[in-house]
Amino acid sequence: MRRDYDNTDYCRRLHALFKPGNGVSPPVLAGRDDELDTLSKRLDLLVCRDEVASDVVLYGPRGNGKTVLLRELERLAERAGADTLTLRPTQVPSALDLAKQLLYNDHDALGGLLDRLTPSALSVSLPGLTSARWQAMSQSERAQVNLERLFPLLAARCRERPLLVTLDEAHTLDIAVGQHLLNLSELVRGKARAPFLLILAGTPGLRDRLGAMNATFWGRARKLGIGRLTPDATAQALARPLTDKSVEFDPDALDAVVEDCQGYPYFTQVWGQALCEALVERRAPRVSLDIVARARPGVDREREDYYQDRYTEMENNDLLAAALVVGDVCGRANERVDSRTLRAALVAAGAAPAESVAKAQVRQLAMLGYLWRQPPGVDWEPGIPSLMRYVNEKTARFTPDEGTGAAPPSGMSP
Ligand SMILES: Nc1ncnc2c1ncn2[C@@H]1O[C@H](COP(=O)(O)OP(=O)(O)OP(=O)(O)O)[C@@H](O)[C@H]1O
Ligand SMILES: [Mg+2]
Missing domain, CATH: 1.10.8 (Helicase, Ruva Protein; domain 3)
Known part of the structure; x- marks a missing residue:
């Protein structure tokens, strides 16, 4: 122009x-070619009805572009002719809600599907259920059928048209609903060999959350860490x-x-x-x-507001003392630090009474995006380096008792 x-x-x-904001696609989605390449390959398999080897997990600190990557992928999937279903945990508080979303997200797709299925296909996929009987059912009867027969119904839907399901903010997904969803995905992809792809996105806390739903899921999923740009x-x-x-x-x-x-x-x-x-x-x-x-x-004003929120969040979680020490250590080490050094520094500075507490603090700071480990690396780096400086400057204005509960680490101005 x-x-x-x-x-x-x-x-x-x-x-x-x-487009500064939450999940709003930028004019240029920069630096995500590798991730898009990996995701597009899976999408190709889905659309060609080839076997998709596993589900995908996108994880990374806030504001790094997980949601916009999902949006891009949904666009690609729709263009390639797949159905897409965009979910958030608030839409699926129960297994029944999940069933409704998976089956009716395009205005009673299932009713249409049953109409189109031949009687023989119908009796194989859904024994005992005919189109006429389905149409005559009340909403609650249909919901009950959904729950009982979700797996074959979903497989039937996917066979009609490949389905991509994206679930953002998955670190807040209800555990029972998550169990249901992960099992369904395995059944539909694995047992029924129907074209179905599930992509979950969330902050680094997602790993623990998924672990609580299914002990082996994390290990089997294709994981993409979404960190800062070059x-x-x-x-x-x-x-x-x-x-x-x-x-x-x-x-x-x-x-x-x-x-x-x-x-x-x-x-x-x-x-x-x-x-x-x-x-x-x-x-x-x-x-x-x-x-x-x-x-x-x-x-600077925008960033100050943004950091103030992050600061308050860490304060509310009693993590300021730890954040201060971690910022100091990362600054001295020119960013990358191994876990053991971080834990030892937290204990030495009095921010943690024992190594086990220090370990939990590092984990919590990672969940809040203050620390990040870019895979496949094992060392920690700042989620955002200048947030560490902000915490340092702001915390240094308080006395230990008022502010962090710990003395400022050595090398910091009081
Ligand atoms: N690759 C990118 N290139 C340019 N801008 C981007 C890129 N990825 C994200 N953004 C921008 O960064 C901001 C945050 O993106 P997004 O909301 O997708 O992050 P997120 O990881 O989902 O954050 P949260 O964990 O808070 O949901 C948006 O303004 C978005 O336009
Ligand atoms: Mg997001």
Whole structure:
């Protein structure tokens, strides 16, 4: 699109170009080619009705783009001719709700399916159930049938049309419902060999949650860790959408913004939006350091709000003392730290009375996205490095008793 600040449509599009927010697809989904490649291969198998080897789990700290990856995959699946069902735990509080979602998500797909099935296929898939009988049933009778016969019904639906089910925020899924879903997936894919693919997404707490549902699921699923973007991918996320609007970055301006984003996908969108506002305000032909300087206060305000929420969350979980120590250790080690070093530092600084408590703290901090382990690595790295600096600066303003409950670790200003 040609750059034209006199054109209100152009200005409006520029303002709406970047998408800071929850699960809102960015103009360019940068740096996820490997993940998309892996997922697309599974999707191809699904659509060609070949055997899909296992379910998929996307996990990673908040704001790294799990939901937008799911959305992209749903788009690809629909384009390839599969049915897609987008679920959240709040939609499936019980097994019955799960059954309803799996069978009726496209307005009574099952009724239509039964109409289309030949009598012989019907009696094989659903012995004793005819289309006429199904149509005559009340909602609650149908619901009961669903629960009892969910597996063959779902398999029949998938045979009609391959089905992709995505379940976001799966770390909050009810355990009993999750057990049901994981079993169903195995049965439909494995036993009935029907084209069905389940993709679960959630924060790193998902591993424990899935473990509580099915002891072997995690080990068998294809897992994709969704962490921060590389500097090149960050640059792409920022520059490519603007190039499409005939605006280029000066290299030094792009470097400055990429560095400030720290590979955190959410910040690429916050920066992008602030830069667009500055561009329109100044009617600027390029993103220069001057435009970056104009955009920066707005970005800093957004980030402050974001970090304040994270800080309060850790405070409410009694994790500030641990967060402070962990930030200090990661800073000194230039980010990557092994578990043992972290635990020893927590105990030495008095943030944890024993190694076992330190271990639990590290785990909790990982669940909150403060720490992250990018697979296949085993060392910890910051979820977002500047969040660690924020915690350090904010906590250092309090005395030990008021603030963290622990003395600031050595090397930190009081
Ligand atoms: N690969 C990417 N390139 C550019 N922007 C991205 C990318 N992935 C995510 N974003 C942006 O980051 C923000 C967060 O994305 P998303 O909501 O998908 O993260 P999430 O991991 O699902 O977070 P949460 O765990 O809080 O649900 C959105 O504004 C989205 O547009
Ligand atoms: Mg999400």
